[in-house]
Amino acid sequence: NLLRKYVKHKCSIDLYPGSDNAHEYILRAFGKRNSSLLLLDPGYSNFKVTAQSLGFRISTLSLNSKTISNYNLVFEKLLNLKSIPDFFYLINPHSPTGNILSKKQIEMLVKKFKKSFFIIDEAYVDFNLNLSSASLVSKYSNIIITRSFSKAFSLAGSRIGFSITNKSNSTHLKKIINTKHLTNFSRSIITHTMKNINELNDHIVKINKNINKIHNLFKKTNLSKLDDFNTNFYFILFADSRKRNHLYNHFLKNKILTRKIDFLKNKYSGLRITIPSKKSSFKKLLEVSKLY
Numbered sequence: 001n002l003l004r005k006y007v008k009h010k011c012s013i014d015l016y017p018g019s020d021n022a023h024e025y026i027l028r029a030f031g032k033r034n035s036s037l038l039l040l041d042p043g044y045s046n047f048k049v050t051a052q053s054l055g056f057r058i059s060t061l062s063l064n065s066k067t068i069s070n071y072n073l074v075f076e077k078l079l080n081l082k083s084i085p086d087f088f089y090l091i092n093p094h095s096p097t098g099n100i101l102s103k104k105q106i107e108m109l110v111k112k113f114k115k116s117f118f119i120i121d122e123a124y125v126d127f128n129l130n131l132s133s134a135s136l137v138s139k140y141s142n143i144i145i146t147r148s149f150s151k152a153f154s155l156a157g158s159r160i161g162f163s164i165t166n167k168s169n170s171t172h173l174k175k176i177i178n179t180k181h182l183t184n185f186s187r188s189i190i191t192h193t194m195k196n197i198n199e200l201n202d203h204i205v206k207i208n209k210n211i212n213k214i215h216n217l218f219k220k221t222n223l224s225k226l227d228d229f230n231t232n233f234y235f236i237l238f239a240d241s242r243k244r245n246h247l248y249n250h251f252l253k254n255k256i257l258t259r260k261i262d263f264l265k266n267k268y269s270g271l272r273i274t275i276p277s278k279k280s281s282f283k284k285l286l287e288v289s290k291l292y
Contacts, residue, residue, distance in 0.1 A: 009135045010138045011164045011166065014173055017160070030144075035055075069223075093124045093127070093230045097226065107136055144165040149189070154203075158185075160190060239267060256288055
């Protein structure tokens with residue numbers, strides 16, 4: 001009930017030991033071997049591996065500097081697809097780029113492609129709940145949303161994920177979900193977190209301020225022109241992987257771990273920098289960034 005109150009919309013919620021587990025159950029419950037699935041590149045590689053292991057046929061829509069800087073172009077490409085997949089997997093806000101599709105845009109896709117099933121990964125939506133598509137699950141049967149406690153809540157070790165959908169889809173999922181997988185300890189963490197949800201707001205405000213400080217340092221050289229941030233990371237796009245690697249090694253030499261992002265189908269490469277809210281951690285990140 002506390003989690004449903006947090007989501008704020010009429011829906012059915014199912015719990016899992018992590019959103020990876022949620023993805024696997026959803027694909028098993030609603031898909032079948034040789035089902036077609038579209039995802040964006042770059043994206044969440046774990047989901048792709050899970051889908052491939054279950055026999056899904058994967059197609060990708062590759063991003064570039066133009067579409068990352070103007071995500072409406074991605075929406076238009078999705079809306080005008082000639083080959084319609086059985087499944088869409090859309091991360092919103094998108095990881096690793098930080099882009100967003102509006103709820104209106106997602107609804108247009110869900111409404112147009114009624115025979116396709118949409119999995120909307122909202123792992124980062126807790127940084128801005130206004131971006132959530134949770135209100136759509138009571139209107140459309142071909143959409144399910146997954147969320148995680150590992151991002152905004154910083155509770156990756158607790159292994160908590162959940163899905164948001166309508167009652168019919170939830171009933172279908174419950175036929176295969178192993179409810180014993182989620183421990184009582186994890187359930188206690190959910191209760192404690194929801195009862196203290198106001199503490200999250202200060203954490204998010206600090207991260208937003210810190211992201212903008214990092215952006216001011218890198219925006220001139222960043223090929224991504226995104227300047228509205230709704231996650232806990234900053235994404236830098238490069239045309240030359242050598243420049244990306246140089247920055248990666250600069251951070252690594254100073255004991256800051258970042259993540260290299262490679263594209264499957266084009267020359268671009270990226271670096272994803274996680275932005276801390278802790279004052280001492282961010283101070284070091286800022287100082288090292290200024291030295292580059």
